[in-house]
Amino acid sequence: MARTIASRFRTISLGAVLAGAALAAALPGTALAQRDPAYAAARAAGQVGEKADGYLGYVTTPSPALRAVIEDINIKRKAVYADKAKAKGATVEEYALTSGCLLVAQTTPGEKYQAPDGSWQTRTGAPPMRDPRCP
Numbered sequence: 001m002a003r004t005i006a007s008r009f010r011t012i013s014l015g016a017v018l019a020g021a022a023l024a025a026a027l028p029g030t031a032l033a034q035r036d037p038a039y040a041a042a043r044a045a046g047q048v049g050e051k052a053d054g055y056l057g058y059v060t061t062p063s064p065a066l067r068a069v070i071e072d073i074n075i076k077r078k079a080v081y082a083d084k085a086k087a088k089g090a091t092v093e094e095y096a097l098t099s100g101c102l103l104v105a106q107t108t109p110g111e112k113y114q115a116p117d118g119s120w121q122t123r124t125g126a127p128p129m130r131d132p133r134c135p
Helices: 005-018 020-026 037-044 064-088 092-105
Strands: 048-050 056-058 112-114 120-122
Touching: 037 048, 037 064, 048 092, 056 064, 064 092
Parallel strands: 048 112
Antiparallel strands: 048 056, 112 120
16 A cells, blocks of 8 residues: 555654754755845845745745745755655655755744745744644
8 A cells, every 4th residue: 555645744754853954954045154145135024934845935026136046045955855855765845845844943033934824924932833744
């Protein structure tokens, strides 16, 4: 019998939790020191935020220059997800979702993230609302 998505997600989640620090370092745009100044400014201004699917999203309508920066980061994230997913025997989407759970959890107060209902939230000192499939 084929494994269910939920059981595959739990398997991937365990591995992702164990590799969370390495993943964060490998993802472009996740460490302040690695951030493009335009991205860092847009994130600080609440124009972009983390989505549960592992990619950055636009909270407000982006300028063409900001759109290019965010699309570049998302393309690089997808490449990392594809490599990691292949190594883990998972789909890119499964690995991206697991990574999204970690990235939303790593947001800091004042940063934007997308809640499970699709609304954009500003992180407070409390844990963020996360997808129910997150570990």
